[in-house]
Each structure stands twice: as structure tokens, then as C-alpha cells.
Amino acid sequence: MITILVDHNIEGQAVLLLGTYDADGWSELFPIRLITFRDAGLSFDSSDREVWRFAQSNEMLLLTDNRNMNKKDSLELTIRHESNATSLPVLTISNTDRMTEREYRQRCATRLAEIINDLDNYKGAARLFIP
Numbered sequence: 001m002i003t004i005l006v007d008h009n010i011e012g013q014a015v016l017l018l019g020t021y022d023a024d025g026w027s028e029l030f031p032i033r034l035i036t037f038r039d040a041g042l043s044f045d046s047s048d049r050e051v052w053r054f055a056q057s058n059e060m061l062l063l064t065d066n067r068n069m070n071k072k073d074s075l076e077l078t079i080r081h082e083s084n085a086t087s088l089p090v091l092t093i094s095n096t097d098r099m100t101e102r103e104y105r106q107r108c109a110t111r112l113a114e115i116i117n118d119l120d121n122y123k124g125a126a127r128l129f130i131p
Contacts, residue, residue, distance in 0.1 A: 001031040002116050004091070005055045007064035008037045008044050013099040014063055017112070020105040026113040035060070048075035052082070052090070061088055065096045076127075085124040091115065094129045107131035 006014040018034055021027055037044055042054060048066065052075060055062040066075045079090060091112070098104040111131040115122055122128060 003033045003060045005060045005062050006034050010065050013096045016099050017108055021109040024109050030113050030116040047073040049073040049078045052078045061091055063091045065093050079126045083126045089122050089125040089128045092129050
């Protein structure tokens, strides 16, 4: 089973994604478990660097919509500085506003299943966009 740490600002979108993932039958082939910051014991104001390191050290995929590098501890800079060939990729939902659209969620769920199915080949990829 793959564990996915959900960035605190997209918990609602992640629940929608999981529902579609389950409804489309992907969970039978590739079981996943979503955990929130609260579940993981992380503070909502944890830096991106702390979150990324936590996910990596606990062998979790990180699901986010964060793409910036505005601060020294931003996710993008963290990935660029700390990622290596064995790092798990960060999964980034390309357009969280569209998660209310069933077809878009289905595309996201399918892409997630493809990534999980081939996860070993995506190690070191830094960031993967969904869909």
C-alpha cells in the first residue's frame, strides 16, 4: 500500500480524488492511503522543506498544488537542492479548481494509478503533474 501525504490546503480535493480513484476500481489494483498533516503530526505552518523531508523519510508520496519557489524553504527549491536518484516524486495536481469536474478527476485518478504502478521508475523524477 502506498501512503500519500496530502498538503493541508488541498485536503478536500484529495478526498474527491480518492473517491474517484476508488470508484474507478484503481484501489483494488493499487491500494493507497491518504494521510493529512494532522494524521502525520505535522503543523499546518510546517515549512515545505520540513514536509518534503518528512514524506521522504517515511517513504510517502507528497500530494500538493504548490509550484513556487518564493522562499528559501519553498518546495521547488527543496526539491532542486535535496532530491536525488532515490527520492520519491512530489505529485502536483495541475489545476485544483477543476477537481469538481468528474472527467478531470478521472484523468487525475488514472494518472495517479499509472504513477503508482511504475513508481520505481519515477524515483528521482522530482515532481510529477497530475493529470
